[in-house]
Amino acid sequence: MRIVDIREKTVSIASPIANAYIDFSKMTCSTVAVVTDVVRDGRPVVGFGFNSNGRYGQGALMRERFIPRVLEADAAGLVDEVNDNLDPFAIWRTMMTNEKPGGHGERSVAVGTIDMAVWDAVAKIAGVPLYRLLADRYRNGVADRTVWVYAAGGYYYPGKDQSKLKDEMRSYLDRGYRVVKMKIGAVPLEEDLRRIEAVLEVVGSGDRLAVDANGRFDLETAVAYARALKPYGLFWYEEAGDPLDYALQAELAEHYDGPMATGENLFSHQDARNLLRHGGMRPDRDYLQFDCALSYGLVEYMRTLEVMEGLGWSSRRVVPHGGHQMSLNIAAGLHLGGNESYPDVFQPFGGFADGVPVEDGHVALPDVPGVGFEAKAALYETLRELVD
Numbered sequence: 001m002r003i004v005d006i007r008e009k010t011v012s013i014a015s016p017i018a019n020a021y022i023d024f025s026k027m028t029c030s031t032v033a034v035v036t037d038v039v040r041d042g043r044p045v046v047g048f049g050f051n052s053n054g055r056y057g058q059g060a061l062m063r064e065r066f067i068p069r070v071l072e073a074d075a076a077g078l079v080d081e082v083n084d085n086l087d088p089f090a091i092w093r094t095m096m097t098n099e100k101p102g103g104h105g106e107r108s109v110a111v112g113t114i115d116m117a118v119w120d121a122v123a124k125i126a127g128v129p130l131y132r133l134l135a136d137r138y139r140n141g142v143a144d145r146t147v148w149v150y151a152a153g154g155y156y157y158p159g160k161d162q163s164k165l166k167d168e169m170r171s172y173l174d175r176g177y178r179v180v181k182m183k184i185g186a187v188p189l190e191e192d193l194r195r196i197e198a199v200l201e202v203v204g205s206g207d208r209l210a211v212d213a214n215g216r217f218d219l220e221t222a223v224a225y226a227r228a229l230k231p232y233g234l235f236w237y238e239e240a241g242d243p244l245d246y247a248l249q250a251e252l253a254e255h256y257d258g259p260m261a262t263g264e265n266l267f268s269h270q271d272a273r274n275l276l277r278h279g280g281m282r283p284d285r286d287y288l289q290f291d292c293a294l295s296y297g298l299v300e301y302m303r304t305l306e307v308m309e310g311l312g313w314s315s316r317r318v319v320p321h322g323g324h325q326m327s328l329n330i331a332a333g334l335h336l337g338g339n340e341s342y343p344d345v346f347q348p349f350g351g352f353a354d355g356v357p358v359e360d361g362h363v364a365l366p367d368v369p370g371v372g373f374e375a376k377a378a379l380y381e382t383l384r385e386l387v388d
């Protein structure tokens with residue numbers, strides 16, 4: 001059993017939307033196919049992966065370092081004899097050969113994307129959905145039947161007035177979501193408060209609305225927003241300051257007793273550990289948003305979950321960033337608290353399996369081998385381009 005090829009391609013996910021820090025007018029992402037010599041249903045098993053929005057395609061790093069290391073390795077060393085399958089941990093170690101610690105910038109995205117494709121292949125070789133494989137291997141066979149999801153959107157874009165923002169949020173509720181998320185921080189506080197109040201008119205109460213500043217604020221601005229947001233009783237206040245400014249996050253907690261969320265821009269278990277040690281995050285109410293597709297994949301994610309456990313955090317406090325099916329599988333199989341969803345943006349990568357409705361804020365997973373990409377037609381069409 002061996003990996004015979006790993007292919008990658010950079011695809012556009014450009015759109016006119018903006019958050020408080022970046023616009024997505026030139027956004028790209030990598031797609032990856034891990035081609036194996038294992039045959040199922042008369043065809044070679046191919047695992048697919050892609051990286052989440054917000055970091056660009058990582059083709060150069062994959063081509064120059066990570067793909068050659070896997071293809072040049074002794075194939076026997078990448079096999080999990082016990083499970084008669086590929087070994088994602090051995091493949092991960094091979095990819096990370098001769099990589100120094102620290103500085104988790106873009107390579108964590110490159111490795112995370114290949115790792116997603118490896119796990120897709122592993123679950124396909126086993127003939128089961130990935131969440132089932134994870135629950136069987138690591139959670140005594142118990143998987144969550146459905147996963148709580150919230151609808152992320154509410155971006156800034158040219159010509160978007162409050163009535164359009166309200167229409168967007170109403171359409172999420174119509175599609176079964178109970179909690180929605182909108183961007184803040186790209187306009188003055190007073191204007192954001194008017195936008196928030198417009199959305200509250202649609203969703204009804206603060207506990208159905210999360211806001212996301214995308215790391216834009218200095219401490220003073222973060223605190224000013226905290227004071228203004230407090231009376232709304234929001235679902236969470238996300239990424240107020242720079243993702244690596246743990247002191248800011250800790251100080252902010254002194255001014256805001258409602259739930260806060262952060263972590264989408266932390267790409268390793270060491271960074272996650274620093275946040276939990278020094279960021280003042282509160283395990284009884286705050287949320288962690290680590291995204292495997294940006295942070296060295298599921299192999300590293302398991303280390304992050306271990307770090308959390310060691311520091312007294314339930315895995316249920318994790319609601320990953322990224323709105324992709326990989327995190328949805330991890331959520332169901334490893335008992336996370338939920339998953340982000342982008343019903344309208346970042347297509348075809350956002351959203352879940354076709355024909356599986358969101359009901360009362362929860363979504364079920366399709367019963368197909370692997371991550372479930374084949375159950376999302378528009379996405380599968382894009383991924384297939386790597387092998388057709």
Ligand SMILES: O=C([O-])CC(=O)C(=O)O
Pocket residue numbers: 019053054152212214264321322340
């Ligand atoms: O706008 C983005 O970069 C995405 C983001 O923060 C989120 O989904 O939480």
Ligand SMILES: [Mg+2]
Pocket residue numbers: 212214238239264321
């Ligand atoms: Mg965010």
